[in-house]
Amino acid sequence: MNGEIYSYLYEKILKIGALDIYTQSIYMKKNRPAVKLCVICEEEKLSEIIELILKETTTLGIRYNKFLRETLDRKIVKIKTKYGNISIKFAYYKGKILKYSPEYEECKVIAENFKLPLKTVYEDITCTVNKYLESFRIK
Incomplete structure (x- = not known):
């Protein structure tokens, strides 16, 4: 995926209400370089963010986990x-x-x-x- 799309995507995901977003350079199977997109959001925003990522990126799927969160x-x-x-x-x-x-x-x-x-x-x-x-x- 063209790297310029990430900047655009960050803005749209944060506007929806994500708490944070970041990327990591990783290697996938067969040692292929890739970018892992990570979004932290409240559960109510999950489906909207998933839909945006599926529509706006080249990904074919999304993995997600539920985490507990403590804040000051x-x-x-x-x-x-x-x-x-x-x-x-x-x-x-x-x-x-x-x-x-x-x-x-x-x-x-x-x-x-x-x-x-x-x-x-x-x-x-x-x-x-x-x-x-x-x-x-x-x-």
């Missing part, structure tokens, strides 16, 4: 930074913040608008979030 609780909070208000996704485990991450799309726009490396934007925002979190700690 999440909350998005707007935090004031020197770049403006930025959405930060906080992940919680047993009620405590375990990790956080600024929203990529917002950071990308900031990097482009301020002509800064994306890495610098992430570092600046991380510093601001750390100060924000410190303000809630009991001294």
Whole structure:
């Protein structure tokens, strides 16, 4: 299958509601190179995604498995930074913040608008979030 189709397919599958999608280079029988397409989705989206893959690719069949999934609780909070208000996704485990991450799309726009490396934007925002979190700690 033409490799350009994967980019198109990724967009369509994510738009349907897949949680994630990726490809792997593999070798099939008789040592033939191939690309394995992997999609992670909720069970309700499975038939729609299968139909799309069968219609849009050269595959003759699809294998799928059901998996259990555990996720952290999440909350998005707007935090004031020197770049403006930025959405930060906080992940919680047993009620405590375990990790956080600024929203990529917002950071990308900031990097482009301020002509800064994306890495610098992430570092600046991380510093601001750390100060924000410190303000809630009991001294």
